[in-house]
Amino acid sequence: MNVEKSPNWEEEFAERLNTQQWDSWKLYKMCYDVVKTNLITEFTGLKSLKYLPNVTPLEHQLEAAQTVIERMNGKAILADEVGLGKTIEAGLILKEYLMRGLVKKALILAPASLVNQWSDELTSKFYIPAVPYRKNTSIEHTDILVMSMDSAKKSPHKEAIYAEAYDMIIIDEAHKLKNHKTKIYEFVQSLKKKFCLLLTATPIQNDVFELFNLISLLKPGHLGNFDVFQSSFKASKHDLENDEFLKELVNQVMVRNRRQDTGIEWTTRKVHNIPIEFTEKEREVYDLILQLKDISPVFSGSFSMITLQKEMCSSKEATCLTLENMMKNCNTKDEIAFVEEVIQQLMALQTNAKAEKVLEIVRSAEDKVIIFTEYRATQIFLQWFLHNNGITSVLFNGKYNKSKRDYMKYLFKEKAQVLIATEAGGEGINLQFCHHIINYDLPWNPMKLEQRIGRVHRLGQEHDVQIYNLAIADTIEQKILDLLHLKIDVFEKVVGELDDILTYKHPI
Structure with a gap:
């Protein structure tokens, strides 16, 4: 395309100079006043508070927001203990950046069950027009989008989101990004983002490398690469050296408030911690299950045996379902006959010692009680x-x-x-009206215990919270207790002290 200069431009320009009004003091003054009103003259302090009549932040929430904005440049892990209002802190930070003109487009990723809650809180409390994703939502034309991680x-x-350049990414329940080999980790790593907030009360769940992965996602290179990190801190899953130096590095990108x-x-x-003894018949079946690994290669894998042992400590119903599924892979009649014998003895059991203890606790509580189990078959049995x-x-x-939840x-x-809940009940539901929790099945991950307890021990709880951890003596549950203590020790070395979830080591 050829661009030609108009031969008359000089005459036309001279005519406009002589005839057109080029300025208006009134319009200039109005424009000046608007700019001055919106001008943020300094970067310290929170400017958004006077525009948020529906929010009364607590002091620790204000400090967290200021720390992230002023010291961490909008890239931080918000790791307050469960129930201290990480959502409020994230809302304050987002609102502040929106007002300063540094954020125009933001993406909030949350568990599916919390998408509407996020959207409602940002809209009603912070006047941020957050849109929960629906099938007809235009990702391209939505400035503040709330979406489930899975979607x-x-x-x-994924491709539509990759095409956008987000100024801020907020990720709730960010511990789900702990494994760098997962699709969600790779997805978040590939997002274009200027600021990023990771919200989790449990930045370490099982081992110290999970925290390395989270920080590398947030601020690549802050802890070096994997080899440098491992050698610098002599890090293994449940042990490390130079933990004070590591804690100092972590605190440069993490805000953590404790209740106290x-x-x-x-x-x-x-x-x-409540020790339970199997009945004689239950012990016999448990020992039979241990023999399975010598009877058939189907049961020789450590994962298979650990699963069956855990299920046997939970309910015969959960155990039977697994045995029946695994029996389909047995190759000889002798193997099948032995498994059938185990199932027959299982189904003949008349007593569940752990369930009897639950009944005793529920009756003595004379109040509402939450029971956490890991198996839906056990749920149905307990009901x-x-x-x-x-x-x-x-x-x-x-x-x-x-709606059903x-x-x-x-x-x-x-x-x-x-309320009899599986692990899904330990996330995204607030039950301050209850203060008795029974951990019927112990998880391998101590932070799952913290998540469970956090459902009731949060702002608004008026009673001391009674926590009952059940474990059957001389079983896999005793090993789980020992490992839980080891993992808690790693967490406290790197992140900080943890509120009580287990008593000190107890002879079970």
Whole structure:
């Protein structure tokens, strides 16, 4: 395309100079006043508070927001203990950057069950027009988008998000990014982002390398590459050296408030590790299960045996389901016959020692109780067992959609004495009206215990929280207890002290 200069431009320009009004003091003054009103003259302090009548932040939340903006340049792990308001801190930071004109486009990734909650809070409390993703939502034309992690990492959403240049990414329950080999980790790593907030009360769940992965995602190279990190701190899964230096590096990118540091008067946690003895018949079946690894190669893998041992410590129902599925892979009649014998003896059991202890605790509590189990088969058994003993209960697990989860919460609050939850109940649900928790099955991960307890031990709890950790003597659960203590020790070395989730080592 050829661009030619107009031969008359000089005459036309001279004419405009003589006839057109080029300035207006009134318009200039109005423009000046608007700019002056919006001008942020200094970068210290939070300017957004006077525009947020629906939010009354606590002191630790204000300090966290200021620290992230002024010292961490908008890249931080918000690692407050469960229930201290990390969402409020993230909202304050986002609002501040929006007002300063440094953020125009933001993406919030959260568990599916929390997408609406995030959108509602940002809109109603912070006047941030956050849009929860729906099938007809235009990713390209939405400035503040709230989306589930699972949806975001899949096509075609993934490609649409990659095409955008986000000024800020906020990721709730960020411990789900602990494994650098997962698709969600690779997805977040590939996002174009200027500022990034990772929200998790549990930045270390199982080993110190999880924290390395989170920080590398947030600020690549801050801890060196993997080999440098491993050699500098002599790091293994559950041990490391130079932990004070590592903690100093971590604190440059992480804000962590503990309940005792907030100036709020909190109720206490009262933790009870409760040893349980198998009945004679239960012990016989448990020993039979241990023999399976010598009977068939199907059961020789350590994962298979550990799973069966854990299930046997939970319920015969959970154990039977696994045995029946594994038996399909047995190759000889002798192997099948032995498994069938185990199943027959399992089903003949009349007593579940752990369930009997649960019934005793529930009756003595004379109040609402949450029971956490890892198996849906155990859930159903416990509901049947409690019903037969005159105890009302409702179930709560990851298969329920949001409306059903909300209805189960309502039934528990208004009608039933007991909520029987799988791990899904340890995330994204607030139950301050209850203060008794039974950890029927112990997880390998101590932070799952913290997440469970955090459902009730949070702002608004008016009673001391009673926590009952059940473990059967001389079983896999004794090993789990020992490993939990080891993992808690690593967490406290690097991140800081953890509120009580287990009593000190207890002879089980």
